[in-house]
Amino acid sequence: GQNIDQPTEMTATEGAIVQINCTYQTSGFNGLFWYQQHAGEAPTFLSYNVLDGLEEKGRFSSFLSRSKGYSYLLLKELQMKDSASYLCAVHYYNNNDMRFGAGTRLTVKP
Amino acid sequence: SAVISQKPSRDICQRGTSLTIQCQVDSQVTMMFWYRQQPGQSLTLIATANQGSEATYESGFVIDKFPISRPNLTFSTLTVSNMSPEDSSIYLCSAGGQGDEQYFGPGTRLTVT
Numbered sequence: 001g002q003n004i005d006q007p008t009e010m011t012a013t014e015g016a017i018v019q020i021n022c023t024y025q026t027s028g029f030n031g032l033f034w035y036q037q038h039a040g041e042a043p044t045f046l047s048y049n050v051l052d053g054l055e056e057k058g059r060f061s062s063f064l065s066r067s068k069g070y071s072y073l074l075l076k077e078l079q080m081k082d083s084a085s086y087l088c089a090v091h092y093y094n095n096n097d098m099r100f101g102a103g104t105r106l107t108v109k110p
Numbered sequence: 111s112a113v114i115s116q117k118p119s120r121d122i123c124q125r126g127t128s129l130t131i132q133c134q135v136d137s138q139v140t141m142m143f144w145y146r147q148q149p150g151q152s153l154t155l156i157a158t159a160n161q162g163s164e165a166t167y168e169s170g171f172v173i174d175k176f177p178i179s180r181p182n183l184t185f186s187t188l189t190v191s192n193m194s195p196e197d198s199s200i201y202l203c204s205a206g207g208q209g210d211e212q213y214f215g216p217g218t219r220l221t222v223t
Binding site: 033035041042043044045048087089097098099100101102103 | 143151152153154155158202211212213214215216217
């Protein structure tokens, strides 16, 4: 199976830091994606981790540990516009297939 | 990055009819996919659209219900056949190169009455 688990909802305060975890039970995948999806819109790419470790891109960072079977997305200096769903997806290279978690709905409050 | 457009953006259809959704990419891509996203849920892969051959369907999805075409490297269609209210959903096309990130179209919001 490819169980991909994320918390359903999270709430954080503007200006704070939040970590969204994603655990998975699969192997043989190429990498792990994080996407952001605002209500009523298509998902947009945030990050892609192939190697273990932390990838930083501005306010967003993503971490992968294959041995521990988990990833996280770290959002710093939260802004109101960061209120959205965050989807992690396991990526298989051979057919470019992606399997998505259920998504985490983040609400940023003033 | 690839820019992907979909038509129609939304539609309201009657039970028993069929709707064809078009997906156009602004550059040639190796892989194209169709996803469904039901209200409040994450994305579920329907099928991989293969250029020049039959699509590869995921468990729970069949060609008779969701016929797919991909005549070239920039275009694909998904038909939702003999629709029922359970087919009400957002249908998303995505595209990417082998091993690359996938880009998503804006989606087609389908309501079946």
